[in-house]
Amino acid sequence: MPLDSIPHNFLTGRLEDLVRWARRHSVWPATFGLACCAIEMMAAGGAHYDIARYGMEVFRPSPRQADLMVVAGRLSQKMAPVLRQVYDQMVEPKWVISMGVCASTGGMFNNYALVQGVDQIVPVDVYVPGCPPHPETFLQGILTVHEQIRTGELLRRREERGGGAGIHIEETHVPA
């Protein structure tokens, strides 16, 4: 049937755009609150900042149902393997926001205890600055992720398109 013969009430578009649109409006974050930033992340979920406007109020305790990991707070050496495990449990497509300076660079704590930036552990898509970031800053970070979803690749996995910080993780085994 040629398109001209369809009278009205019909929109044409690419399937890719439809999938991207759907993905963008239902990004479910995993709850990965670590420290101070987690309080501001929860504040963004509260009534005033209302993250539900972006279809994101469904914070999933189970990483298998989550699309976005918000690393909210400082990451200690002891917590780092847990972070990686939670990230690995999430299914593709997945995105990571590094919230706050401690998560992004170690912040003011340049010492033995903290991982100096979570991008050493997981590939990060968006860095949100602040100590802790204002909920509005966090929302801006979320909108940036949405923009990445809108313009990014649909099917190819992130390693191939060079997503994240380009860090290669080598798995080491316990010697027998």
Place this chain on the structure above:
Amino acid sequence: MSDGARDTDATVTRDELHEVEDEFAREVAASEKREDARLLHQTDEADQEMGDRSMTEVVLTGGPWPDDDDTMIVNFGPQHPSTHGVLRVMVELDGERVLRVKPVIGYLHTGMEKTAEQLTYVQGGTNVTRMDYASPLSNELVYALAVERLLDLEVPERATWIRMLMAELNRMASHLLFQATNGLDLGALSMMLYGWREREMVLRFIEKVTGLRMNTNYIRPGGVAADLHDGWEDDALELCDLVETNLPDYEALLVENPIWLERMVGVGVLSTEEALSVNASGPILRSTGFGWDLRKAEPYLAYDEVDFDVVYAQNGDCFDRFRIRLYEIYESIKIVRQCVEKMPGGDYRADDLKVTPPPRARINESMEALIHHFKLFTEGFRVPAGETYVAIESPRGEIGCYIVSDGSGKPARLHIRGPSLNNLQAMEPMLKDTIIADAVAVISSVDPILGEVDR
């Protein structure tokens, strides 16, 4: 081709086959060994945490499992939505009954006490404020009081009252946060929205005064960072009125709610002796009938000049701990109102150029002021050698600061006695012989802030 030749060929092939098989068997053995080591590595922490446990072989025969005398260890966290951050709790269960509880901490260890030794006394506030991030102003206050005691420095009266005002506002924010998370943990999801609504109001005032919502570094040795803004009285009174009008909603929603009472009353009971034996303080201790509040017991700042009551209860259960925090918000509102009424005039920080920076306007016209400003923010100030311990009442209990000074510009040792760490240890007597479903209610009612537990 002769038979012998064929045999030779076959032998060679069989030898090669054996070699390959041996190789394969070796590889399998090695990989099994690796796997064993990996499993052992994974479980060895559990062994260590829960003490000696003999390995038992469980055979599934279709009968009841596990056996009556067998127990099960369930691991909560560290990535669990109701553990308030990164607390990990190992629970030993007999069926649904809790036998033992071991909190495993350290997942947020930030090395702050070590970092404090590398920061000057001026910079130290930025460090300690990030420990208990739900009530940063209490951390700053106890640190500032300790440094001032070592310096033997008197702060102006106005600074004292501003500190008291901000500390009480922070107590309100912290207890409102507790109302939100406690409701969230137990499934009263609308409490999450109400709690955050009121907390935002308080945070907006704090942001207006200090410039930040959290981690403010507002209370500094020698006074506070800035004076209150014009018209703060109206802002504070309006805030008090708003919170006070909204709090009866909380009571209507929760205090008389049969589901809430069912989950909270008589759950996680703690006696005064048990609370004192683990050094618990704050609402945990006050819920057991022991009305200990440092604001009354050992008044600091100007708490002896304001009128307020210490809220305490008798039963020591989750419901009492929830009620104490709810009614303490009313007491804080009372104190804030009195602060507005009695706020004295004068300077908001001590007039000591070695400790506090000169006014901004003086820097443009006075060389000495510029030098003092530069020296203060590059080298800080020297503190006489000695040691001191100061304790105040934070929303979570007694927060203490122990500083050892060797006479230099940086502390030789700084230790914060975090109330959450001790309160967390009260979890074991609270949870003993209850059922696993109450664990979340009890963890939530302790209200631990892991940043303060691990530091």
